[in-house]
Amino acid sequence: MKLLVINPNISQDVTRLIGTEASRSIRPGTELTLATAPFGVAYIETRAEALIGGYATLQVAAEQYRQHDAIVVAAFGDPGLAALREVLPIPVVGMTEAALVSACMQGGRFSVIAISQRIQAWYRECIAEHGLAGRLASIRALDEPLQHIGRVQENQGDRLIELSRQAVEHDGADTLILAGAPLAGLARDVGHRLSVPVLDGVTCAVTQAQAMVDMSPATPSAGSYAPPPTKGCHGLTPALAELVGRQPVA
Amino acid sequence: MKLLVINPNISQDVTRLIGTEASRSIRPGTELTLATAPFGVAYIETRAEALIGGYATLQVAAEQYRQHDAIVVAAFGDPGLAALREVLPIPVVGMTEAALVSACMQGGRFSVIAISQRIQAWYRECIAEHGLAGRLASIRALDEPLQHIGRVQENQGDRLIELSRQAVEHDGADTLILAGAPLAGLARDVGHRLSVPVLDGVTCAVTQAQAMVDMSPATPSAGSYAPPPTKGCHGLTPALAELVGRQPVA
Amino acid sequence: MKLLVINPNISQDVTRLIGTEASRSIRPGTELTLATAPFGVAYIETRAEALIGGYATLQVAAEQYRQHDAIVVAAFGDPGLAALREVLPIPVVGMTEAALVSACMQGGRFSVIAISQRIQAWYRECIAEHGLAGRLASIRALDEPLQHIGRVQENQGDRLIELSRQAVEHDGADTLILAGAPLAGLARDVGHRLSVPVLDGVTCAVTQAQAMVDMSPATPSAGSYAPPPTKGCHGLTPALAELVGRQPVA
Amino acid sequence: MKLLVINPNISQDVTRLIGTEASRSIRPGTELTLATAPFGVAYIETRAEALIGGYATLQVAAEQYRQHDAIVVAAFGDPGLAALREVLPIPVVGMTEAALVSACMQGGRFSVIAISQRIQAWYRECIAEHGLAGRLASIRALDEPLQHIGRVQENQGDRLIELSRQAVEHDGADTLILAGAPLAGLARDVGHRLSVPVLDGVTCAVTQAQAMVDMSPATPSAGSYAPPPTKGCHGLTPALAELVGRQPVA
Amino acid sequence: MKLLVINPNISQDVTRLIGTEASRSIRPGTELTLATAPFGVAYIETRAEALIGGYATLQVAAEQYRQHDAIVVAAFGDPGLAALREVLPIPVVGMTEAALVSACMQGGRFSVIAISQRIQAWYRECIAEHGLAGRLASIRALDEPLQHIGRVQENQGDRLIELSRQAVEHDGADTLILAGAPLAGLARDVGHRLSVPVLDGVTCAVTQAQAMVDMSPATPSAGSYAPPPTKGCHGLTPALAELVGRQPVA
Amino acid sequence: MKLLVINPNISQDVTRLIGTEASRSIRPGTELTLATAPFGVAYIETRAEALIGGYATLQVAAEQYRQHDAIVVAAFGDPGLAALREVLPIPVVGMTEAALVSACMQGGRFSVIAISQRIQAWYRECIAEHGLAGRLASIRALDEPLQHIGRVQENQGDRLIELSRQAVEHDGADTLILAGAPLAGLARDVGHRLSVPVLDGVTCAVTQAQAMVDMSPATPSAGSYAPPPTKGCHGLTPALAELVGRQPVA
Structure with a gap:
């Protein structure tokens, strides 16, 4: 099982802390990929910072999800969690x-x-x-x-x-x-x-991510977590555009 | 990891269904023990039946918990769940x-x-x-x-x-x-x-039970899930008396 | 009017306290029967003890309800209240x-x-x-x-x-x-x-029990407090089996 | 025990219906006094009508409470209930x-x-x-x-x-x-x-009013149902002024 | 825009305070009319006083609403707010x-x-x-x-x-x-x-009252804030009778 | 009064609709500036799209807020509302x-x-x-x-x-x-x-934005809507970095 653990903050130090604890918490056979937000703040403690971190996390997830079985959003407060869950076909779990x-x-x-x-x-x-x-x-x-x-x-x-x-x-x-x-x-x-x-929080998140993969619930084709309706988009990264837009507007 | 799965109903047929699905849901290395309520009703659909099933489950758990790492209460509605959790030093998970x-x-x-x-x-x-x-x-x-x-x-x-x-x-x-x-x-x-x-529900319960064992949270010595204060008891099975009473009253 | 007051604990001392206050709280013409749980703990302060007390109360109630107009569950927290209410054709009131x-x-x-x-x-x-x-x-x-x-x-x-x-x-x-x-x-x-x-609590419970008898609401034949559907049972006292099971399983 | 039952509406017909049912619901020894709102509407079905009915009920209650042990507000929605309860030294019960x-x-x-x-x-x-x-x-x-x-x-x-x-x-x-x-x-x-x-509703209200008198809870001298702090008032009926104002302003 | 600001208390001093702040809070072109409750208490701090103040406010509003575009109920706790809103064809705003x-x-x-x-x-x-x-x-x-x-x-x-x-x-x-x-x-x-x-509170109320007039929402002819159904009434001021009763009972 | 109305979607057509209605809803003397999200989707109907739109809105707001007295987030669901409100010293109002x-x-x-x-x-x-x-x-x-x-x-x-x-x-x-x-x-x-x-929604939002400016509440220097604590940031637009980061990390 391959887990992608995304730190929504830009702090490599914190990514290392997350990685260390995640490594101690996973089961044998689970592989971890750690990612750090490409933009944002040192650590999130406000709603504004959570919005920034959430968008950065969505970009990372869009880029890398295909190689993984589940994603962990590794900041308390779960920036972007519902958004990722809505557009990705794999389980997404947040620390909170x-x-x-x-x-x-x-x-x-x-x-x-x-x-x-x-x-x-x-x-x-x-x-x-x-x-x-x-x-x-x-x-x-x-x-x-x-x-x-x-x-x-x-x-x-x-x-x-x-x-x-x-x-x-x-x-x-x-x-x-x-x-x-x-x-x-x-x-x-x-x-x-x-x-x-x-x-x-990290232990809980990677453990629950593994549990969700174990349950292997199907990707919905109905309800409010089905892939979003197709619509035009602009200015998104290609990976994100493919997920949420599908018809990039020139 | 050893899981004790207790069917709070008396139906062996249902225990078999639970066992079959639980077997398909556990990870390699997890061992299952199935138990059926020694008294009660064929299946629980009322609050009264849940009370009976909860008490039967508590008796089974008191008897057998020492050989296990976690317990699953395998009836929807989770009869007796809070009670078991309060007196047992291992994780207890309910289907609901x-x-x-x-x-x-x-x-x-x-x-x-x-x-x-x-x-x-x-x-x-x-x-x-x-x-x-x-x-x-x-x-x-x-x-x-x-x-x-x-x-x-x-x-x-x-x-x-x-x-x-x-x-x-x-x-x-x-x-x-x-x-x-x-x-x-x-x-x-x-x-x-x-x-x-x-x-x-069975899949969720055994998966979450495994997750709780993975997290290995400590048994509390404070708070409302610490072992109950010592007090006199009467008419309980020896195993249950040891858990909730400690000082059986003659 | 005949009230059955059940102490869900095994403490006769507490039954006496309940009885004394209940006697002072009832109206002329109301008769009290006091019962003490045949098994359980000295006094209930946990969810586990409430489960035990609730089951003991259900057994007592099943045995004795026919001779009474209403039942009082005389422990705060109302162990077993919903269960008794669901299977008995007379009002059941709890202290809480x-x-x-x-x-x-x-x-x-x-x-x-x-x-x-x-x-x-x-x-x-x-x-x-x-x-x-x-x-x-x-x-x-x-x-x-x-x-x-x-x-x-x-x-x-x-x-x-x-x-x-x-x-x-x-x-x-x-x-x-x-x-x-x-x-x-x-x-x-x-x-x-x-x-x-x-x-x-005792005063409130016996007073409200009398009030419920005064109102004499009908026993439901529909809804979730109608007598439970018939089903097999095992290991229950005969009186309880008659209430919740009706078809004792050999 | 003397109950004052106040119809917050002006309809004598409805007062009669209330009186008939109340008479059938009380215990021997309970005496009923029926009162009809001196002003207001035929029956209350809006918030505005409830405000009018509530004020009329408060006036009636202020005038007549001294001769009674409890008051019943006999309109569903309980117009004025909290107000009466706050200023009167006897139990006040509403139909709802x-x-x-x-x-x-x-x-x-x-x-x-x-x-x-x-x-x-x-x-x-x-x-x-x-x-x-x-x-x-x-x-x-x-x-x-x-x-x-x-x-x-x-x-x-x-x-x-x-x-x-x-x-x-x-x-x-x-x-x-x-x-x-x-x-x-x-x-x-x-x-x-x-x-x-x-x-x-009428049966419930008179029965609960009797129950509250049975319990004879003390009139509070603290908390938010103690008699209101003394203050000037104007234009109230003398009985109401005495209850809520105490120092009628010239 | 003409605002009617009603003080549900009888204190002219407080009406002056309200008026001073309201004057500083309104926009150019908004005209204020201040009214003081014709009966009631010096200031409202209980549920009973709020009932009295609410009824007084309803009477004032019934009398004067025709000359105004919106009404402000100028006591915290909003005595009578829902009632006024239900029967008047103009916006009504409360301080709370x-x-x-x-x-x-x-x-x-x-x-x-x-x-x-x-x-x-x-x-x-x-x-x-x-x-x-x-x-x-x-x-x-x-x-x-x-x-x-x-x-x-x-x-x-x-x-x-x-x-x-x-x-x-x-x-x-x-x-x-x-x-x-x-x-x-x-x-x-x-x-x-x-x-x-x-x-x-006064600033908020007059500002929101102006905002509601700006939005000019229609008076409902359906729903629970439509004019109340016609019914008999008695003992109300003529203006109030016209609003809530329409068919004064002789 | 100058209002900045930001359409969190990329659709110029919708910006025009918003602008037309906003123009009809504002008071004389209020000036409107319309902005359209520089990136995002045609219209927002999911949580993922709201995250994207919220981040785009935050960027626009950071760039342009200095020239305005208040900001309107002009998409139902209020993407980014709390974030903008937290970092900007002027009122921010959302359609929802x-x-x-x-x-x-x-x-x-x-x-x-x-x-x-x-x-x-x-x-x-x-x-x-x-x-x-x-x-x-x-x-x-x-x-x-x-x-x-x-x-x-x-x-x-x-x-x-x-x-x-x-x-x-x-x-x-x-x-x-x-x-x-x-x-x-x-x-x-x-x-x-x-x-x-x-x-x-547009009418409500511009009207409430004007009302908030009328009230001119102070910008907080304490509480959870005070400017965020200073911290390092990376990869943000200069305007946004100034608002949320203050110490861009090289």
């Missing part, structure tokens, strides 16, 4: 959705531990869109500017554990989600120091 | 929850195809409890008394496909869930005749 | 549902005062299932291990009042529900020390 | 709220049978405000202009039964609520012709 | 609804700053009825008795700013609504001292 | 949000009339994200492939009116929203043939 459904299957309510104050609003909206606001115990977030997005775990590890403990003790979290690709791998390191299950 | 989250990861809305009119109310309530009422396009169900619970697929196959098509065409279903253990395996047979992805 | 609807008829929002930290998650889920999460101001709970379930009121009375006051002052409670059968009768004793109406 | 909670205690979902097309929007909004939209199976309504509001039952009885049957067969109603004071008493007459429990 | 939708168009979540503790429950219910509970970050309110309703801004200005800052810093407010007609104009004065947009 | 809030201010429930079957799922999701699913009576849509996106009104006018009437008569719509920029101007032409108010 995968983490949320995996947390639900642990039972009870979950808290999300996030890397910045600003990012919380966007996360809250994502969770609400999945209909899971009632399962959210809390979001707790770091409150200092990030020095280096690739070293958040080292620089802020103790604080992240402290936030996690507060979520369990004060907010009633039954499960913790360490959110955001910059935290990839942290759950594996610190899980034993916490008293409830700790989920890693 | 697994099918719902898998359907969500296909995108859009799902319809549920059910084996009897009566069963619909209970299914609707289950879906609402998961917070996913907004994702439900419709429930459509057979409207004739079932002759033989182990042969619903043969006797009603065309009608089930017809109901599925109506769900896509009239209700806006983006995914179909063929619900209920008696339909185990049907999706595999008829999926190609339908225009949207068709999910099989 | 009765307290919630009675609180709603006081207007505004209610807080629930509970006997243990652990019990809160289950209560929250029960309230949400009734669609009343928007009416819940807060749940506040004792945070020490219970020494003796039959003497919580004596041992923790002041603390319970303190929690109640906090719910009014800090959480905006318009009504208080003292939840859990071990607190039966406490509202009557301490109501004058609190500034909003205080509801006792 | 009482019917909805009573229907919930039957289990499952309910349908509402209404006397006019126009009235449906207002009913739907009332049910949603109670948080019970998820329990509503359907609203079905007469579609002809009403000839005489006091004779709807005679003139439209068969049609009302037909609508009720459709709600059970097509909409999945587990309980029926015959809504609106003009239908008072009909459930008693036609219940045996329908296959699910049929609730009469 | 206008402020909520305007806040939504700023993006994210809003907090409401209120003039009394008691008023919060009613505001929360209003917001929930609009379906916007998920957009509410918090309500924060003054906690001292108001000395003079027309001088709240002077007497409590610093405290209101402090509450506003807390809403931004601790509750995650993206927008602030200074709620209640007694605060009319305050946003204009203090907006520069706060770090998120600050909305004034 | 503007139409929904305007419909809410008409009272009751609205139906959406759409140009294609496929587009309905995306619209439904947009409405749910605004918390207004409870206000949606129905979506009804054309069911034939569109011949020419700029001539839908001419080719399908009668069918659109027929769908509108069905929404009023069968679905209970109190207001109609003719959705999608290709229908710009139609409401003005056909409103008199329908029995409830008919809203045009």
Whole structure:
């Protein structure tokens, strides 16, 4: 099974973190291809950045999907997820959705531990869109500017554990989600120091991507995830034009 | 990986259907143990029957969980799911929850195809409890008394496909869930005749159970899924008493 | 009018507390029969214990319902309520549902005062299932291990009042529900020390049970609370088999 | 026990229907006082008419509450209910709220049978405000202009039964609520012709009013149903001024 | 364009505050008529007072609507809004609804700053009825008795700013609504001292009223906002009788 | 006042329709600038197309916002709306949000009339994200492939009116929203043939944009709509980089 894991951000450091954790999470026989957004920002924490990252992810996916069995969108908040899912004939899984459904299957309510104050609003909206606001115990977030997005775990590890403990003790979290690709791998390191299950978004995403391939659901030819109706397009990359437009307008 | 698949009903025929589909859905290296409820009803379609089936499932699980890595509750509606999850130190997955989250990861809305009119109310309530009422396009169900619970697929196959098509065409279903253990395996047979992805509850459940084992989340020692506080009990099977009571009352 | 009040726990002490408060709450002419679960745990605070208690309650109800006009399920969380209601031809009322609807008829929002930290998650889920999460101001709970379930009121009375006051002052409670059968009768004793109406679950349940008998709604022959379709069963008590199965399987 | 039953409409005919059904629904020892709105419309089917009826009801209640133990607002939609409850030291029960909670205690979902097309929007909004939209199976309504509001039952009885049957067969109603004071008493007459429990709003309201008096919850001195803060008022009836204003402005 | 701005309270001081802010908010060419409720209370903070204020507003509107192009209900909580809208052929806008939708168009979540503790429950219910509970970050309110309703801004200005800052810093407010007609104009004065947009209910209401007139939507002849069906009435002012009754009963 | 109206699609025909209706909807003194997406598809009806259109709109807005007082995103579904609002210091209004809030201010429930079957799922999701699913009576849509996106009104006018009437008569719509920029101007032409108010998305959007400028809310320096934290970026247009990145990465 071949998985294409796309980092919607431009940070190669974060792609490496994602790749390391993804490698530890896949089953034997699964092959990983890592891709980094060709344009965008260092890390996504706003709705605007998510839009940019989503479009970059769509371009990457259009270019490379044919060689893969499934795609993982490797940024919390799942930029572009519904769009990719709508136009691609293979399963597409996002870190947030995968983490949320995996947390639900642990039972009870979950808290999300996030890397910045600003990012919380966007996360809250994502969770609400999945209909899971009632399962959210809390979001707790770091409150200092990030020095280096690739070293958040080292620089802020103790604080992240402290936030996690507060979520369990004060907010009633039954499960913790360490959110955001910059935290990839942290759950594996610190899980034993916490008293409830700790989920890693990258682990959840590649695991659920494998599960979706295992189920091999058919590509729809009806409904709102069937290939879009044919229409004119302009200014798209050839690969994307082929997916969404089919009749490039001169 | 060893999975214990428990049929909360007493029908050996249905256990066989579940076993056949589960065998086709697992990965190499996964071993299945099938168990049938030692008491209960032929098939569950009401809240009362779900209570009985849930208790039977809890007894079986208490007896056999030590030899397994995860448990699948193999009746739609997930009788006893939260209870098992709360007291067992291994992942527990239900057909409904697994099918719902898998359907969500296909995108859009799902319809549920059910084996009897009566069963619909209970299914609707289950879906609402998961917070996913907004994702439900419709429930459509057979409207004739079932002759033989182990042969619903043969006797009603065309009608089930017809109901599925109506769900896509009239209700806006983006995914179909063929619900209920008696339909185990049907999706595999008829999926190609339908225009949207068709999910099989047994397939979803064993696949998600494997995924949960892959993630190996820790057993909680805090929160509402930690082992229950110690207290007196009476009249339980020894295995169950050990799990929920710990101090059997004379 | 004859009411059967079933304690889903095995604690005779709690049955006595229930009986005392129920006796003070009924109208002249109403007769009470008290029953204690023949198996189960000392008191229910988890989903697993609720499943056990629910099954025990169903067995008791099946055995004894013929001699009564209505049944009260006397544990907060209403273990087995929907199941009993589905198979019995007489009204069945639970402490939680009765307290919630009675609180709603006081207007505004209610807080629930509970006997243990652990019990809160289950209560929250029960309230949400009734669609009343928007009416819940807060749940506040004792945070020490219970020494003796039959003497919580004596041992923790002041603390319970303190929690109640906090719910009014800090959480905006318009009504208080003292939840859990071990607190039966406490509202009557301490109501004058609190500034909003205080509801006792047992009082609410027997009062609403009487109200349901007064209304004498017909037993449904259609819908999802009609008697379940006939089907084979095995291993049930004869009384229960008659209710849910009708055709015991050899 | 003394109940004041206020018809928020000006129709004496409807007050008589309410009185007849209320008399059949109360327990021995309960005394009824009937009051008719001193101003307003023949029957309420819009939000504007509900505002008028609510104000008229508040005036009647302010004048007469001292001689009673509880008040029933006897129009579906409960005009003025929250207002009365907020300022009066005795329980106040509305037909809609009482019917909805009573229907919930039957289990499952309910349908509402209404006397006019126009009235449906207002009913739907009332049910949603109670948080019970998820329990509503359907609203079905007469579609002809009403000839005489006091004779709807005679003139439209068969049609009302037909609508009720459709709600059970097509909409999945587990309980029926015959809504609106003009239908008072009909459930008693036609219940045996329908296959699910049929609730009469007047019966539910007087029964729940008696239940609230039985529980004798204290009048709050805190929270949002405590007596309103003192403030100046002008142009109110003396009785109302005393309740809401306390310091009539010259 | 002629706007009729109705203060549902009897306080001329507050009408002046409303008028001053409304004058600063309207466009050139818009003419204002101010009206004060002929009966009622000094300021509305309870559901009962809102009922009274709503009825007074309906009377004023019935009397004066013919000379205007739109009506503004100038009390937070929008007393009588739906009723006026239902019977009048011109747009009717309320301070709360206008402020909520305007806040939504700023993006994210809003907090409401209120003039009394008691008023919060009613505001929360209003917001929930609009379906916007998920957009509410918090309500924060003054906690001292108001000395003079027309001088709240002077007497409590610093405290209101402090509450506003807390809403931004601790509750995650993206927008602030200074709620209640007694605060009319305050946003204009203090907006520069706060770090998120600050909305004034009066400004929002007159602006949205102008917008509705600009759109000139047709008066409905169908649906639940069409003129009510003709029916008998009694005891209403002639203008109101003409609107809701049409056939005054002798 | 200067409004920048951006068509997120590449169809100049549709830009012309938008421009014509916008010109008729603005107040004297308001100046319009029309822009068409520099890349994308002919018209947006899927989530993927909305992502593309949203990114194109963000680029246009970044380039041109300095010369304007507010921006209108002129495609139903509001592609990119939250993103633009987050990074721009001027009000940004979308056709959907503007139409929904305007419909809410008409009272009751609205139906959406759409140009294609496929587009309905995306619209439904947009409405749910605004918390207004409870206000949606129905979506009804054309069911034939569109011949020419700029001539839908001419080719399908009668069918659109027929769908509108069905929404009023069968679905209970109190207001109609003719959705999608290709229908710009139609409401003005056909409103008199329908029995409830008919809203045009373009009219609503420019009117609300003017209203937002009238209110002149401050640009936030806190909360989740403050300018995004500074971070590295790559591959963005200079104007966009300045808005979201500030520190272009080499």
